[in-house]
Amino acid sequence: xxxxxxxxxxxxxxxxxxxxxxxxxxxxxxxxxxxxxxxxxxxxxxxxxxxxxxxxxxxxxxxxxxxxxxxxxxxxxxxxxxxxxxxxxxxxxxxxxxxxxxxxxxxxxxxxxxxxxxxxxxxxxxxxxxxxxxxxxxxxxxxxxxxxxxxxxxxxxxxxxxxxxxxxxxxxxxxxxxxxxxxxxxxxxxxxxxxxxxxxxxxxxx
Amino acid sequence: xxxxxxxxxxxxxxxxxxxxxxxxxxxxxxxxxxxxxxxxxxxxxxxxxxxxxxxxxxxxxxxxxxxxxxxxxxxxxxxxxxxxxxxxxxxxxxxxxxxxxxxxxxxxxxxxxxxxxx
Numbered sequence: 001x002x003x004x005x006x007x008x009x010x011x012x013x014x015x016x017x018x019x020x021x022x023x024x025x026x027x028x029x030x031x032x033x034x035x036x037x038x039x040x041x042x043x044x045x046x047x048x049x050x051x052x053x054x055x056x057x058x059x060x061x062x063x064x065x066x067x068x069x070x071x072x073x074x075x076x077x078x079x080x081x082x083x084x085x086x087x088x089x090x091x092x093x094x095x096x097x098x099x100x101x102x103x104x105x106x107x108x109x110x111x112x113x114x115x116x117x118x119x120x121x122x123x124x125x126x127x128x129x130x131x132x133x134x135x136x137x138x139x140x141x142x143x144x145x146x147x148x149x150x151x152x153x154x155x156x157x158x159x160x161x162x163x164x165x166x167x168x169x170x171x172x173x174x175x176x177x178x179x180x181x182x183x184x185x186x187x188x189x190x191x192x193x194x195x196x197x198x199x200x201x202x203x204x205x206x
Numbered sequence: 207x208x209x210x211x212x213x214x215x216x217x218x219x220x221x222x223x224x225x226x227x228x229x230x231x232x233x234x235x236x237x238x239x240x241x242x243x244x245x246x247x248x249x250x251x252x253x254x255x256x257x258x259x260x261x262x263x264x265x266x267x268x269x270x271x272x273x274x275x276x277x278x279x280x281x282x283x284x285x286x287x288x289x290x291x292x293x294x295x296x297x298x299x300x301x302x303x304x305x306x307x308x309x310x311x312x313x314x315x316x317x318x319x320x321x322x323x324x
Contacts, residue, residue, distance in 0.1 A: 009209050015282070021280065122267075181213075
């Protein structure tokens with residue numbers, strides 16, 4: 001599966017040849033270095049490990065920095081891609097051009113943290129009436145049955161922390177690949193705030 | 207942010223905004239019908255401009271067979287071929303939404319006449 005590590009730059013819009021507007025998210029690909037190559041003989045599976053975004057050497061532990069020895073400067077972000085479609089060598093720098101012939105991608109990131117939220121925002125519960133003497137506004141309502149089973153089942157949807165979790169948006173259309181700026185544009189929104197690290201992969205369902 | 211600015215600058219037309227609110231303009235709008243391409247002209251009063259940068263749009267209002275018609279055009283759209291100013295208007299606000307409720311003479315915008323430099 002082809003993939004790269006990128007940084008979300010932000011959103012804008014582009015006109016196509018017919019003059020139609022497309023909302024796009026801009027993803028910057030910053031020097032993806034192949035740090036390790038996992039092989040069938042040695043590791044029992046095939047994969048490529050990519051690193052991106054420089055990290056100060058003084059901020060790394062020696063074992064962490066050791067992975068990069070003789071290859072490149074230590075990187076902040078290390079991601080293993082299983083069954084990498086492309087033949088890669090350790091030390092090779094991959095650019096955005098590998099997405100040139102790909103129409104759809106999946107983007108994984110960490111969603112924006114929303115804090116502690118109630119059932120209406122977190123799970124889309126309906127809530128109750130605001131007026132006409134109603135005393136039931138934004139509550140979650142009943143959570144269980146009566147004397148049998150006389151308990152609330154595990155995993156019941158309630159208020160709690162929302163956002164700031166890993167999430168993937170699938171099947172985003174690649175609008176443009178700009179090799180000069182090392183930038184990838186996909187149609188629509190992707191998880192997380194601007195400047196956050198995202199993983200772009202070839203769409204698995206297309 | 208600079209990357210986004212560069213992408214937007216690529217698509218922006220230069221000196222596209224040659225008119226202001228209150229002007230009567232002709233908008234040359236490209237229409238694609240299958241393989242054919244023709245230009246449709248929409249003539250009316252500019253009652254507002256919104257947003258900035260690549261997202262800049264303007265609203266043109268005209269009265270067609272007694273019915274008010276408004277169209278929003280993206281200023282930098284490749285389908286807006288050009289905007290021709292027919293008459294400059296003298297207005298005192300940025301948004302002329304009040305015109306929607308006016309009829310007859312009250313719905314008119316006086317012409318902007320530049321005083322001769324002495």
